[in-house]
Amino acid sequence: MKRRTFLIGAGTALGGLAAGFPRLPIIKVQAKPLSKITLGYQSLWAGGGEIFETLRHTNILELNGIEAEFKTFTFGGPLGEAAVAGSIDNIYAADAPTLRAISRIPGSKVLHRTHDQRFGIVVRNDFKGTTLADLKGAKLSGPFGTTVFPRSVQAVVAAGIKEPFRDLTIINQDIAEQAESLRGGLVDAVATWDPTYERLLQQKIGKELWRDPKGASGIQGLGGPWLARNGEEAAIRFLKAWIVATWWTSNNLAQADQWFAQTSRLDASLLRVATDADRYLRAPVKDVKALDFTITANEILESQKVLDFLHEQKLLTARIEAAPYYDRGPLTIAQTQIAAGDFPDPAKIRIVD
DSSP: OOOOOOOTTHHHHHHTTSTTOOOOOOOOOOOOOOEEEEEEEETTOTTHHHHHHHHHHBSHHHHTTEEEEEEEESSHHHHHHHHHHTSOSEEEEOHHHHHHHHTTSTTOEEEEEEEEEOEEEEEETTOOOOSGGGGTTOEEEEOTTSSHHHHHHHHHHHTTOSOHHHHSEEEEOOGGGHHHHHHTTSOSEEEEETTHHHHHHHTTSEEEEEEOSSOEEEEEEEOHHHHHHHHHHHHHHHHHHHHHHHHHHHHSHHHHHHHHHHHHTSOGGGTHHHHHTSTTTSSOOSOGGGOOOOOOHHHHHHHHHHHHHHHHTTSSSSOOOOGGGBOOHHHHHHHHHHHTTOSOOGGGOOBOO
16 A cells, blocks of 8 residues: 655745754654455355455455455355465355364354355256155265255255265265256256356256255354454454445445456346345345344354264264354444444445456
8 A cells, every 4th residue: 555655844844945944854644554365255156246346346445444355266165275275364155164164274263144145956957856855866966065065965864865875976066067067967956056046047957946945144254364463453344344345235236246247257137136135135225234244143053053964974074063163252343333333434435446
C-alpha cells in the first residue's frame, strides 16, 4: 500500500531558507500496514463463491485493513490439503474437509458459518429406480474429501442399504468430472451440489433421485500460523469483512453471479438456484446488522456424526472430536461491533477492477 507523507508547516519551512526562521521538522504520517492473507475458495461451489468474488473484486477487505491474494480449487479436499501445506491461510469448505484439515494444523479454529447449500444424488436419465434403496448394485460417485459424499451415503444407509461399500460400487471422483461420467454412462449416480447439481438437471444430463431436505452449510476457519502472526483482532476484521461482503452480495447479486460465472466457467443462469438456497442471498438484505453467521451447537453435533461415520467406514484413520476446534469468540465480537455501527462506511465500497 502507498504511504503518504504530509508536511506540517511546509510554507514556514521553506521560509526558513531565509535568515531568522528555524526549519520545522518533517513529520511522516504512515497508514497502518494491511494484514496480509491468502484465501482459498472453491470454483464449483456457488453461494459462498459469490461472496468470495465480492471480496476479490471490491475493496471491502482493504476497508477492514486486509490485503488478500486468492486461489481457487474445485472442491474442499484439495483446498484443505493446500491449507495443511501452508499455501493458503483459510479453510473454507463443508464440515468434514474443514475439520480434517484444521485437526492437522495446530492452533487453527473454525470461526463461522459461510452460506447455505443444497445437495443430493442425481442419476442417469435411464435409471429405473425411484428411491435411494434402488441404488443397490449401482455405481455411485462422489468426491470422498467432502461432506456431501458421507451425508449422501448416510442417506443411502438410512434407506436400507446397510453395507454401502459392499452393495454399491462407490467411486472417488472430482465434481468437475461428474457431468461427463454421468453422460457417458461410466457411473449410474453422483452425489453432487450446486452449481454442478443444477447443471446436470438443466442440461438434462441426469435426473434427481434424492435431495437432502435440510441442505447443509459451509464453514470457514483460519489457520494457526496466520492467527499466530496476526492475532484475534485481525481475525475479527476479517469476519467483519465477510459479513459486509455478504450484505453487499445480497444487494448486488447479478454482479457477483457474473464474476463467479467467469471463475467457474459456467453460465450464470445455473447459479440462481444455488443462491436461492441461502437465507441471505435469496433476496436483498437491507440491514447488514441483521446477518448472523453463528454455528449452532446442533450443527456441531451433526458435524460430529459425519466425522464418526467416516471413521466407522474406515475413511478417517483416527476419530476427530469436532467441538474443540470451534471458537465463537471472534465472531461474537465482530457481530457485536457491527451491531454497534463499528464498521467501515458502506458508501466507501467500490469495485476495484
